[in-house]
Amino acid sequence: MSRVTFTLNDEALATSLVERPDEFDLDPELSQSQRYALLVAEGAALRRGRRAERERQAAYLTHSADPAHRESVDDLFNLAVEGGLI
């Protein structure tokens, strides 16, 4: 396993997961380091997916700046305030 390809967060994630193989349906025959490598790789893949999602969402940001949408968000919150929800 090449550690330089993973971020610190990936390693922290795997460290917190590697002691719980039952939760992830990992082969019990795998060594601790093999489990670790699998979890780091899967965590990194998920994270790449999340980053890609965020990039795809850039278009939605433009919509969020739309005054009608802003007014709608503000208005709903004001209604909740008037209704005593906060």
Next chain:
Amino acid sequence: MLQRGVAYEIEIAGRAGTPLAVVLTKNSWNGRMLSAGAVPIGPRTEATSPFALPLDEDPAEVLDPSRLLAIPQEQIGRPVKELDDGSLHRLERALAELIDASRLLAEPPRGTRPIPGVIDYPRLGEIYYRKGHRIEGEAKRYVVVSHDLWNQKNITVLVARTTTQPKRPTDEFPIVQDGSAQVVCGELTALPASALDLDNRPQGQKRLGLQDMAAVARGFTQTHLLRDYLNPIEAEIGRVEG
């Protein structure tokens, strides 16, 4: 950027005192959207909901997910304290219960039997306009997502807005109504039921079916990180990174 699991001061014009609310939407949502989903902290003496959770460090105060609000980020002020992870997890579970996640996210999804009696309340899956409310001529639509045992007995409901403008990614904006609309799951919010127009419903499809509601519930697991319903590795990423 707002951090999930942290209680912030909420700035409300004309209000004496500054209420606190714990942000529940995930950090990546908070970093790019106008509003954040947050649960107000209130005095236990005013809480009537069975979903209200006493705070560990101060049992006189509670978090009530039935009052979850989509709060404009401009009104969210300084951070005050961080909720411990156990309390945050209990809050997620209480919200999941309120939106009937265990039924909707079962394989296959399970509905509930209609509640006997007069139906004079908005029901799970039904779509409504706001009463007397249009913005630039457009009437926004909301789908009811709290379960009917709650809706029948309470004066508030949880709703999420639908949109016909295409959005990505579809896990946070699940596609419903045969592809004609998407639900903005990150804007899940409580509203007084009286704000919904029960008499003037949208034409055509007035209620989402079971599969659509299952997709909406999955959307909430993503936007509000309901960890019990996520892939364990994804849930752990959520716990570590928000």
